[in-house]
Amino acid sequence: MDSISDIVRRLAENAEAVCRRYLSNGRREGRYWLVGDIRNAPGRSLYVLLSAAGDSRAQVGKWTDAASGEHGDLLDIIAASCGHGAMRETLAEARRFLSLPLPTSFGSRVPRARKTPAGTPVAARRLWAAAKPVGDTLVAAYLGARGIGVAGSGGSLRYHPRCYYRASRDDAPGVRSAWQAMIAAVTDDQDNIVGVHRTWLDPAGGKAPVACPRRAMGHLLGHGVRFGRSDAVMAAGEGIETMLSLREALPSLPMIAGLSAAHLAAIRFPQPLRRLYVACDKDPAGAGALKTLVERGVHAGIEIVPLVPERGDFNDDLCALGRARFADRLGCLLRGEDTARFLVR
Known part of the structure; x- marks a missing residue:
């Protein structure tokens, strides 16, 4: 328990317990713990990997904030939560945490492994x-x-x-x-x-x-709900209903729903992709996801084109405008060649 690597490994073995203690305003969704930021603000921008489930590339305990682009490990989370100014304080707190039993919600007995x-x-x-x-x-x-x-x-x-x-x-x-x-x-x-x-x-x-x-x-992480096969021109956004709303006017444009702003920011760019329309929700999390994708697109040689709704999201626009007016508005947001190729009024 003396080395930092040992402490990091032990924390990762108890990643969910660490998050419940130091990021108590978050919640578990699938293999991730979602919270607003490293300082435990409510929200869904920061995600911590809780289990690798056989994915050798995944590192349990690693976190990324889609809004700010920050990333790190569980020691960073403990340091931010406790307001530490020195690594020795954080290591001391981590040692104290690891000497405690798991929270009572985990039960006193080891559960039987499920198939x-x-x-x-x-x-x-x-x-x-x-x-x-x-x-x-x-x-x-x-x-x-x-x-x-x-x-x-x-x-x-x-x-x-x-x-x-x-x-x-x-x-x-x-x-x-x-x-x-x-x-x-x-x-x-x-x-x-x-x-x-x-x-x-x-x-x-x-x-x-x-x-x-x-x-x-x-x-x-990196994946999503896909509508259509990957191509050089695609669209991506947060919600399933948002992307299906766009499909009402753009039925042949391939799309990916990332399921949250954090996961939208982290989607893997398909190999043939050259232009990505990003349907971001009209909120700070959506703006943060767009900013991250723009930065990633610059390095990958992919043009990122924002699609910003008039209301909260594109399903709100579809319901308020009706299909014909909704399509007309989208036509003003697309590149000219894509309007001719994909838009159905």
């Missing part, structure tokens, strides 16, 4: 396989109420009639443990399913009345 650990790509693929085509289901009704047809999803969405929901500390007592859900496939550049995104739905309309109606699982 398929929760949150892994294998578990995600099993959930995808258990889901059904969208067809005439609650998913189609949910999207239709937002002005979106299912044709634009290109098979990336499915319906689950009874998807398990794990209640969080913010849920009301007795919240239901299963709801109908929209399941979206998270894929890599080779179209392999590496995760899924779940949106729990209320039969009465809209999302289910739970604290966290959206959650993702699997390998998310």
